[in-house]
Amino acid sequence: MSLKEQSLSLKEAQKLVLLSQRLPSTKRIGSAQNATLSAIEHLGYIQIDTISVIERAHHHTLYNRNPNYKADHLSALVADKKVFEYWSHAAAFLPMTEYRFSLPRKTAIASGKQKHWFKRDEKLMKAVVERIKHEGPLMAKDFDKKGKKHGEWKTAPTKQALENLFMQGDLMITKRINFHKVYDLTERVLPSDINTVMPTEDEYGRFMVKKYLQTNGLGTLPEITYLLKNVKPLVTNALDTMLNTGEIELVNVSNTAYYVLPEALELLNQPLARKKLKILSPFDNLLIQRKRMTDLFNFDYTLECYVPQHKRKHGYFTLPILWDGKLVARMDSKADRKEKVLHIHQLTLEPSLRKTEAFADALGKELQSFMEFNVCNSIQLHRTIPSSFKFEFEHRFLN
Structure with a gap:
C-alpha cells in the first residue's frame, strides 16, 4: 500500500x-x-x-x-x-x-x-526457593531483617535473589502488604488452566x-x-x-x-467525548512515550520530579490534562491526606488553549471527582499561568 x-x-x-x-x-x-x-x-x-x-x-x-x-x-x-x-x-x-x-x-x-540488573548468586537463589517451598509465601524482609545492603543498587542479597528468581519466572508475586511484594512459587500461583x-x-x-x-x-x-x-x-x-x-x-x-x-x-x-476532561497520570499508557506526545499532540512534557528543583518550570509532579481531544494544560498537585486538602500548586494552560471558560467548566466538574479519588474534601489552587485564570476558576468553583 x-x-x-x-x-x-x-x-x-x-x-x-x-x-x-x-x-x-x-x-x-x-x-x-x-x-x-x-x-x-x-x-x-x-x-x-x-x-x-x-x-x-x-x-x-x-x-x-x-x-x-x-x-x-x-x-x-x-x-x-x-x-x-x-x-x-x-x-x-x-x-x-x-x-x-x-x-x-x-x-x-x-x-x-x-x-x-542484579548479579546472580545461584547458591543463594536455590536457598531462597527452598525456604519459600517449605514455608510458603515470603517477603524480602522475612529474609534480611538485619542483613547488610551492598552493591550498586544498595539492595540486600536475598532481595536481589528474590528479584532474579521473579524475573526469570521461578517466583511470582501473590500479593502486596503495605506495598511490599509477597513472593511464592510460580507453580502455586498460576491458574491450572493457563496456557x-x-x-x-x-x-x-x-x-x-x-x-x-x-x-x-x-x-x-x-x-x-x-x-x-x-x-x-x-x-x-x-x-x-x-x-x-x-x-x-x-x-x-x-x-x-x-x-x-x-x-x-x-x-x-x-464520537469522541470531547467535553469530558481527564487529569492524567505521568505514567498513563497514553503518555509514557514523550516523543510520541510531541509528534502527535504537540505536547512537550517532562516529569520534573527527576529535575533539580531550581530547574523546574511546571512543578514536582505535573499531571497532563486532556480535554477537547487535546492535551491542553498541566497541573502540579499534591494530596495532603492528613488535612484532606488537594493542593494545586501550579496550573499551567497551554498557549494554544483558547476556550478558557468551557475548559474551566470541564475542569471544575472533573476536579470534584479527582479530589474524592484522592480522599480529599477541599481544593486549594495556589497559582495559575496565566494568572488571570486563577480568578476566573476560583470565582466559578472555589468560592
Whole structure:
C-alpha cells in the first residue's frame, strides 16, 4: 500500500489514539471490578509506580478508564489470578490471559541471554526457593531483617535473589502488604488452566505488533519496541509479514508513516467525548512515550520530579490534562491526606488553549471527582499561568 493511498490528518490521528486508549472513558457494562479487568486486558499493562504525592500511578491510570474504580480492585484481581505482576517496559500489572507472552523474557533472563540488573548468586537463589517451598509465601524482609545492603543498587542479597528468581519466572508475586511484594512459587500461583506454551518468534512478534496497535491506534517500529530488549528483529519481521498479508496498513500522518490495523480505522466513525476532561497520570499508557506526545499532540512534557528543583518550570509532579481531544494544560498537585486538602500548586494552560471558560467548566466538574479519588474534601489552587485564570476558576468553583 502506498503512503499516498491513505493519510490521516493530525486531528484524525489524535482521535484514533484516544479512542484506542479508551480516553475519555465511556460507560461499560458489568461490575466495576470487571470494568477494571477489561481495561487491563485491553491496554495490556498498567505501570506500577511508588510515587504517592497523589494516588499511585496504577490506580490513577485505571481510574481514568473506569469511573467506578476502587483501589482494592487490583489486589482482588491478583488474588483471583486474573492479573499478575511482571515487567512490560517497566514494572506493571499484566492480564493473566497473556501470561505466555511473558515467557520469552523470562527464558532469556534464566539462560543468561538477557541481563538483569542484579548479579546472580545461584547458591543463594536455590536457598531462597527452598525456604519459600517449605514455608510458603515470603517477603524480602522475612529474609534480611538485619542483613547488610551492598552493591550498586544498595539492595540486600536475598532481595536481589528474590528479584532474579521473579524475573526469570521461578517466583511470582501473590500479593502486596503495605506495598511490599509477597513472593511464592510460580507453580502455586498460576491458574491450572493457563496456557504456558512458549510462543514462537513469529507468534511473539505478531502479538507485540497487534497488541500495540490495538491499544494505541497507530505506531512506528521504535514506538512498538519502546524500551523492550532484543525484540526489534522479531517486530520488524512481523511488520513486514503483516503488511504483505494486509493484516496491517501504512498511513501517513504529518509526513510520518505509521502502521495501523485496518479495522481500527473504523473507530474514526465513533464520537469522541470531547467535553469530558481527564487529569492524567505521568505514567498513563497514553503518555509514557514523550516523543510520541510531541509528534502527535504537540505536547512537550517532562516529569520534573527527576529535575533539580531550581530547574523546574511546571512543578514536582505535573499531571497532563486532556480535554477537547487535546492535551491542553498541566497541573502540579499534591494530596495532603492528613488535612484532606488537594493542593494545586501550579496550573499551567497551554498557549494554544483558547476556550478558557468551557475548559474551566470541564475542569471544575472533573476536579470534584479527582479530589474524592484522592480522599480529599477541599481544593486549594495556589497559582495559575496565566494568572488571570486563577480568578476566573476560583470565582466559578472555589468560592
